[in-house]
Amino acid sequence: MSTQTALRALARTEPVPLCDLKRQYGALRRELRPAIENAGAKRPLMVGPPAKRLEQVIAADSQCRHGTAVSSGIDAPLLAQIALVVDTTARFRE
Numbered sequence: 001m002s003t004q005t006a007l008r009a010l011a012r013t014e015p016v017p018l019c020d021l022k023r024q025y026g027a028l029r030r031e032l033r034p035a036i037e038n039a040g041a042k043r044p045l046m047v048g049p050p051a052k053r054l055e056q057v058i059a060a061d062s063q064c065r066h067g068t069a070v071s072s073g074i075d076a077p078l079l080a081q082i083a084l085v086v087d088t089t090a091r092f093r094e
Contacts, residue, residue: 025032039050051069058067070076 035050054069055067058069059065060067068079070079
């Protein structure tokens with residue numbers, strides 16, 4: 001197949017959506033809406049029972065003893081970098 005033929009074939013294809021948030025939210029709206037309203041009305045988002053439950057789910061899904069929720073996609077890799085230099089022999093209270 002020539003380059004021109006390949007380019008014409010690519011031009012005819014439809015784009016594949018990488019992240020259709022509107023569609024994803026629509027499918028989960030009934031489940032998410034009460035949780036969002038409850039979190040906003042009763043407590044800060046990153047503390048309390050909902051955050052603890054999220055961290056338990058993260059740990060279970062990761063097959064780890066502990067999971068940590070962070071506030072953004074910026075904080076996540078930063079936390080991973082910090083973890084790489086933490087003294088693994090140190091003892092922490094749980």
